[in-house]
Amino acid sequence: MTENYYSILGIDKNASDDEIKRAYRRLAQKYHPDRNSGNKEAEQQFKKINMAYEVLSDKEKRGNYDQFGEAGANFDPSQGFTGQGFDFSDFNTGFGDIFESFFGSGTRSRKKGGQSMRGNDIEALLKLRFEEAAFGTEKELKVTKSVVCERCKGQGNEPGSKIVTCQHCGGSGEIRTVRSTFLGQMATSRACDVCRGEGKMPETPCRDCNRATRVRKTEHIRVKIPEGIDSGATIRLSEKGEGGMKGGPSGDLFIHVEVEPSAIYKRNGYDIYSDKHVHVLQVTLGDEISVETLHGLVQLKIPAGTQSGTLFKLKERGIKKLRAKGLGDHYVRIIINIPLKLSKKERELYSQLALEAGLKVKTDESLLKRMGL
Numbered sequence: 449m450t451e452n453y454y455s456i457l458g459i460d461k462n463a464s465d466d467e468i469k470r471a472y473r474r475l476a477q478k479y480h481p482d483r484n485s486g487n488k489e490a491e492q493q494f495k496k497i498n499m500a501y502e503v504l505s506d507k508e509k510r511g512n513y514d515q516f517g518e519a520g521a522n523f524d525p526s527q528g529f530t531g532q533g534f535d536f537s538d539f540n541t542g543f544g545d546i547f548e549s550f551f552g553s554g555t556r557s558r559k560k561g562g563q564s565m566r567g568n569d570i571e572a573l574l575k576l577r578f579e580e581a582a583f584g585t586e587k588e589l590k591v592t593k594s595v596v597c598e599r600c601k602g603q604g605n606e607p608g609s610k611i612v613t614c615q616h617c618g619g620s621g622e623i624r625t626v627r628s629t630f631l632g633q634m635a636t637s638r639a640c641d642v643c644r645g646e647g648k649m650p651e652t653p654c655r656d657c658n659r660a661t662r663v664r665k666t667e668h669i670r671v672k673i674p675e676g677i678d679s680g681a682t683i684r685l686s687e688k689g690e691g692g693m694k695g696g697p698s699g700d701l702f703i704h705v706e707v708e709p710s711a712i713y714k715r716n717g718y719d720i721y722s723d724k725h726v727h728v729l730q731v732t733l734g735d736e737i738s739v740e741t742l743h744g745l746v747q748l749k750i751p752a753g754t755q756s757g758t759l760f761k762l763k764e765r766g767i768k769k770l771r772a773k774g775l776g777d778h779y780v781r782i783i784i785n786i787p788l789k790l791s792k793k794e795r796e797l798y799s800q801l802a803l804e805a806g807l808k809v810k811t812d813e814s815l816l817k818r819m820g821l
């Protein structure tokens with residue numbers, strides 16, 4: 449069976465106006481884009497249903513269609529063939545209004561202009577050197593954002609100029625349009641684009657912001673970095689975000705902290721880790737060594753026989769705890785350096801040590817001979 453407007457609506461040629469309406473209502477609800485988001489087939493079907501209904505619900509168009517087919521339906525005796533069906537160019541916005549008016553499923557709420565609005569929060573990244581984070585500092589941050597226009601104090605009008613009633617909408621803030629559609633006369637309203645839905649507007653727009661009430665501005669913001677802060681922390685500066693609209697409060701500024709690594713120290717919470725390279729004899733015999741810490745040089749006793757990798761704890765030589773008492777600790781890891789080159793004398797002494805330790809070290813015979821062994 450070839451598809452025709454009757455088959456699209458699933459009705460027969462003798463269907464009454466009421467039957468056509470009921471069929472349309474049922475199918476339009478089934479294939480409405482709101483219920484079939486992203487479904488191209490449903491969208492096509494929805495268009496067809498509407499096309500069919502447009503024709504069959506109109507006595508004259510239906511008569512022409514019955515007589516001449518599809519071309520006949522669009523025949524306007526005064527203008528000839530218009531070739532126009534329903535205009536779907538604004539399918540997603542325009543049609544929703546008509547559909548809702550028809551089915552009475554509520555009218556779309558339109559955002560009223562003139563309400564005060566809080567400014568947006570903004571985010572910034574702040575890089576800190578290792579020591580800056582450990583000890584705290586003060587930094588200056590350059591932030592470009594929308595701020596309340598100083599010239600008009602956020603009013604949008606040139607200082608001294610009056611706020612007048614919008615001539616375009618007569619002060620209602622709404623533009624009503626009546627369209628002839630296949631469902632009859634449809635009234636839709638939208639925000640007046642001259643006064644932006646406010647009903648009133650400045651007689652002379654502000655020279656700086658041209659009614660926008662806000663302007664872009666680069667601000668230098670000083671921020672105190674607390675002692676002990678670490679990567680991943682966020683500092684919030686209240687009302688340092690974008691300016692509000694119509695007297696609304698400013699948003700906040702969120703500063704995300706990133707701490708650069710140190711060449712010497714590793715950080716774990718408030719504890720610090722560092723490596724200390726020592727000569728094999730220092731750990732063999734025991735020694736007292738100097739260790740670099742965030743708080744200066746510290747003397748550390750390493751007992752004889754200390755093994756490679758041993759951790760020594762320097763109590764409270766780490767980072768000051770954020771919003772708490774006390775400091776973290778500093779851990780020193782001992783790395784034993786084996787001499788890469790020995791002098792002749794050193795070599796003899798090491799060989800003697802090896803013998804003393806009962807080690808049969810396979811070294812060259814000439815050395816042992818020279819030593820008289």
Ligand SMILES: [Zn+2]
Pocket residue numbers: 597598599600601602603604605654655656657658659661662
């Ligand atoms: Zn301004």
Ligand SMILES: [Zn+2]
Pocket residue numbers: 614615616617618619620621622640641642643644645646647648
């Ligand atoms: Zn207006």
